[in-house]
Amino acid sequence: MLKLPARLRMDNVPQVWAQLEDALRAEMVQVGNAAGRSVSLDASGLNDFDSAALSLLLSALRMCGQNGWQLDLLQPPGQLRELARVYGLESLFWADAAATPAAADLAA
Structure with a gap:
């Protein structure tokens, strides 16, 4: 399991992404073609963030999905x-979240 840092803001997301990208690649290589091909990202320590955190998470989601x-x-x-x-x-x-009314409204 990979862990997000306590802080994800615009000024540190590029550096965190470089580290996370390497860690994701290493995790994929280590697990290989095992069943369930998923990577867990622990966000429990995240307590200082802005919308740049979503950008980082979208990049991680895209990288995982492409592989x-x-x-x-x-x-x-x-x-x-x-x-x-x-x-x-x-x-x-x-x-x-797909079951929430807000998500249903967006899908409509």
């Missing part, structure tokens, strides 16, 4: 989920 992997974002802070909801991205990261 046939699923990204599981674990224990996100409520404010991160709310930020994703405001941008219409919540259902991309959390399957349970």
Whole structure:
């Protein structure tokens, strides 16, 4: 399991992405073609972030998807989920968001 840092803001996301991208590649190589091909990303320590955090998460999601992997974002802070909801991205990261009225409105 990979872990996000406590802070993800516009000024540090490029550096964090460079590290995370390398870690994701290493994780994919290590796990290889195992069943369930998913990478877990622990967000429990994330407590200082802005919308740049969503950009980083979208990049990670895209990278995983392009390689046939699923990204599981674990224990996100409520404010991160709310930020994703405001941008219409919540259902991309959390399957349970597809059942919420806001996600249904966006799909219509």
